[in-house]
């Protein structure tokens with residue numbers, strides 16, 4: 412059998428829902444013809460969502476960045492400030508609640524609480540914040556943080572990761588966003604985030620969370636110099652945990668943004684590599700329900716293409732984002748545009764909940780929402796002129 416025939420049979424098996432090995436995934440990633448790879452991934456997606464396969468989803472959410480103070484100093488990060496730096500800021504609870512109120516006003520259903528590893532923020536800080544948010548806005552889903560924050564806060568408070576998770580869950584955290592996964596294999600992780608917990612520890616904490624009923628998404632940062640084999644190894648590590656827990660609702664890869672950070676260089680993940688990774692992820696992660704394509708870091712056209720390479724979700728209209736925009740991501744969108752993006756990719760747009768239920772299916776363009784206030788606001792703290800968050804004041808509640 413020729414090498415091409417081998418790949419064809421692997422693609423056919425995966426498209427049909429069969430499991431492929433990490434070695435086969437790497438072969439597909441390296442050598443499968445692009446269109447055949449995308450077509451197999453699209454077939455796997457259609458098979459999985461038979462009956463609703465023409466729908467692609469999005470969510471309206473807000474990232475709320477509570478502090479940029481961070482002791483972990485990841486080399487790829489343009490967001491953080493060293494704790495003693497005069498660039499450190501902390502948002503107080505009133506401001507956080509004000510931003511939550513705007514999110515509700517604009518139809519947002521989810522907030523992503525995201526920040527640095529502040530040297531003083533233990534479990535108590537998150538209990539207080541989440542408790543206050545839930546009391547004021549019980550309808551908002553708190554989909555936030557990740558294993559790195561749990562590791563940090565549990566050390567500050569002197570408790571186990573499990574106790575930290577139980578306490579912040581009881582205070583209001585609904586779901587972990589899976590932040591901090593970056594690259595899970597040891598070599599690239601140490602190269603870009605030497606002070607972060609290991610990939611194994613990141614997964615161990617997510618496994619604890621899943622076991623006690625807190626689901627999450629999973630992420631991957633592509634393009635900082637990792638090898639193809641390390642990209643596939645990242646997927647393998649996630650799939651192995653998922654076989655035990657079933658707690659990862661989605662996999663969300665995004666590309667490195669090289670501005671204003673210590674790593675600099677360039678994004679070493681081309682658009683086609685990104686599409687190939689989306690497709691291989693759909694085929695390899697047979698136990699993860701959703702694959703999200705990123706328009707935020709790759710642009711809207713690539714975002715649209717991901718919907719033909721296995722992705723079923725285009726992420727969010729982010730009412731506020733500071734982290735990847737600090738590192739140079741310039742793409743922004745509004746509600747109308749994300750609906751048009753999905754429809755332009757020949758899918759029916761649907762607003763979803765955190766748990767991926769369809770809240771509104773936009774099956775008739777005549778009924779599309781026209782709320783022009785629902786716009787992504789980038790208010791980067793690293794880009795000159797961005798520190799005052801001026802755009803955040805533009806949104807007035809009716």
Ligand code: SF4
Nearest residue numbers: 481483484485488527
């Ligand atoms: S990525 Fe997170 S943990 Fe790393 S330096 Fe930035 S804020 Fe800190």
